[in-house]
Amino acid sequence: MSHMNMIQALNSAMDVMMARDPGVVVLGEDVGYFGGVFRTTDGLQRKYGEHRVLDTPITEGGIVAAAIGMAVNGLRPVAEIQFADYIYPAYDQIVSELARIRYRTGGEFAAPVTIRTPCGGGIRGGQTHSQSPEALFAHICGLKVVMPSNPYDAKGLLISAIEDEDPVVFFEPKRLYNGPFDGDPDKPATAWSSHPRGNVPEGHYRVPIGLAEIIRPGGQVTIVTYGTMVHVCLASARGLGVDAEIIDLRTIAPLDVETIAASVKKTGRCIVAHEATRFAGFGAEILASIQEDCFWHLEAPIQRVAGWDTPYPHAFEWEYFPGQARVSAAIKATLEAS
CATH class of the missing domain: 3.40.50.920 (Rossmann fold)
Incomplete structure (x- = not known):
């Protein structure tokens, strides 16, 4: 058991799954060499190589389309959209293709794609870096939609999402990345190390999707x-x-x-x-x-x-x-x- 913030817990989840399953790949803008704008994928490319942690062009529709192609050919892609505000160019791919693959193929193909994306405000990012569009995806049949509130759940839910045979849109409240808070902007965040949900197992475990x-x-x-x-x-x-x-x-x-x-x-x-x-x-x-x-x-x-x-x-x-x-x-x- 280790004290982790949410960034570390998410990184640990991807690390655990990439070590367990060679079919798990990570892709997105700046996820490789740079380690992600919030450092959630830091070190994964150095550990697993450029063929499994792929830096992509700035094309959200292309990221999701590539992830769909990977999934129907046997991989388990974890696609990062850098901010939830940027996900709309990929919305057609998510809604018209990803969410419908199992149904439209009569179960012949599954689409085990996890789309990770930071959401919400609290970092003074303005209207193009602070949106919470979860309702748009909850409305779409065929998608699972997840949003954790603490590191323990974040890691367990992300592992469950990667292992799921259906697509999961995984929203990460960026204001919680480094620790919880009490809602007062004038007070600093409390370290997750002092929070019971900051105690995170280092290995594999699941938090079930669909259970409050x-x-x-x-x-x-x-x-x-x-x-x-x-x-x-x-x-x-x-x-x-x-x-x-x-x-x-x-x-x-x-x-x-x-x-x-x-x-x-x-x-x-x-x-x-x-x-x-x-x-x-x-x-x-x-x-x-x-x-x-x-x-x-x-x-x-x-x-x-x-x-x-x-x-x-x-x-x-x-x-x-x-x-x-x-x-x-x-x-x-x-x-x-x-």
Whole structure:
């Protein structure tokens, strides 16, 4: 067991899988010689060679198209899109080709492609380096969509994604790369080494795709969240002294409706929180599922906490970001409602 930040955990996952399976290859912009813009692939090309860690041209559609060709010919490519904001030129390849291969070939071909991409804000990257487009991919049949909140889950989920026979879009909240935080921009990040989820096994292990985790049991209100917002919601619940049950989805698609429903039926109150834009964000799907399964158990309207319905604002990043104040207000509102 080692103390790792999320960057180290992701690097370890790829290292473990490349050592175990010669069919695992990594490709993307600057992933080889440079080791990735966030250093997540650092050292892999030196260890496994240029034929397994490939620096590509700046062509996201070409990266995904090449990964699809590799996958249908027996490899397990891990394709990095440098920022989630850059993934749109590859969207047609992902939606029209990658997601449909198993179905359109009647199961003759699978597409074990993992697409890794950093997402979200918090690094003052502006609207072209800060987007959270997970809802666009959760809507696509044939794709699995993952977003971890800590190093332990990041490594275990990435290993599961690489071993999966179906394509996985793996979002990595870049604000969590070096450590968790409490949602306050004026406070430094806490080192992962002091966080229980920073303890990461050095070898192979899996975290199952499609299974949420209750990271804080409680009885007053259920908070459903994922990625960066897990830490904001934890800080809000602690700050208010509320007996909140917090669910880290870990996987966005397929959604673990059973865990969510069981919690909401117990507490009778629910908040859904994510960093992405509110309108048509993935929180709406979570809310609809809760309404369908738990209507007669609800004691108050479901609250949503999310980003603004605007392009990601460079100058007002911390106002856009749904921090502790907005989560705490939602907790108070749902607890006071009757």
